[in-house]
Amino acid sequence: xxxxxxxxxxxxxxxxxxxxxxxxxxxxxxxxxxxxxxxxxxxxxxxxxxxxxxxxxxxxxxxxxxxxxxxxxxxxxxxxxxxxxxxxxxxxxxxxxxxxxxxxxxxxxxxxxxxxxxxxxxxxxxxxxxxxxxxxxxxxxxxxxxxxxxxxxx
Numbered sequence: 001x002x003x004x005x006x007x008x009x010x011x012x013x014x015x016x017x018x019x020x021x022x023x024x025x026x027x028x029x030x031x032x033x034x035x036x037x038x039x040x041x042x043x044x045x046x047x048x049x050x051x052x053x054x055x056x057x058x059x060x061x062x063x064x065x066x067x068x069x070x071x072x073x074x075x076x077x078x079x080x081x082x083x084x085x086x087x088x089x090x091x092x093x094x095x096x097x098x099x100x101x102x103x104x105x106x107x108x109x110x111x112x113x114x115x116x117x118x119x120x121x122x123x124x125x126x127x128x129x130x131x132x133x134x135x136x137x138x139x140x141x142x143x144x145x146x147x148x149x150x151x152x153x154x
Contacts, residue, residue, distance in 0.1 A: 003118060004146035006077035006102070011035050012138035013080035021088045021096075024080060025051075025065060028101045032078055036103065038071045043103065057090030061133075062123045066102040066116060075115050076103040079145060081132060098123065098132055 013031060018024035029044035036043070046067035050056065057063040078101040085095030100119050104112035122128060128144065135141045 002146070003077060003122065006075050006115060007079060007142060007145055008035065009138055009142050011076065011078035012141050013078070014138040014141055015136050016080045016082045016099075017084075018080075018082055018086060019084060020086050021051075024063075024082060024086060024088075024096075024099055028065070028078055028080055028099065031080075032076065032101060032103060035078065036069075036072055036076055038069060042069065042071070043067070046103075047101075051089075055089040055091065057088035057096050058120070058123070059090055059092035059094065060124075060126075060129070061085060061094055061097045062129065063088045063090065063096045063099045064102065064116065064119055064123065065099065066104070066112075068104050068106045068108065068112065070106045072103060072105050074105065075108060075111060077101065077115070077119065078103075079141060081135065081141065098129060 016027055018027050025047050029040045032043045033040040047065050050067045056065040080099045082097040085097040088096035131144055
């Protein structure tokens with residue numbers, strides 16, 4: 001499974017103006033609803049439920065919120081670059097400006113974990129993150145995320 005199989009141009013928010021964690025998750029939920037056909041409220045509630053278990057802010061300005069939904073039959077990835085970093089209760093207490101959302105079917109099990117690992121590897125690459133922070137164009141962001149030369153192979 002490649003990230004190109006999960007993320008589409010419709011799933012990229014190149015310059016989010018969200019000013020809080022809640023707003024960022026709401027904006028991503030709204031976009032995910034458009035992409036998946038699932039209600040925004042269902043997606044948002046799923047993400048909030050996951051955040052209650054522990055933050056998905058992994059450090060270095062990055063968050064990988066994720067959740068499982070019974071109503072979808074495949075994995076979906078969405079990405080938002082925030083114009084202003086927001087408090088995400090991250091493990092390193094640093095604000096977040098890069099958010100990669102992952103949604104999986106409830107029965108996804110290993111595929112969900114593999115996708116999380118792949119996204120994590122991508123987002124740990126400092127050069128990739130720097131380039132993502134410099135992009136303000138959805139097509140350029142999608143190209144960077146899905147580029148075969150980007151080091152996120154399993």
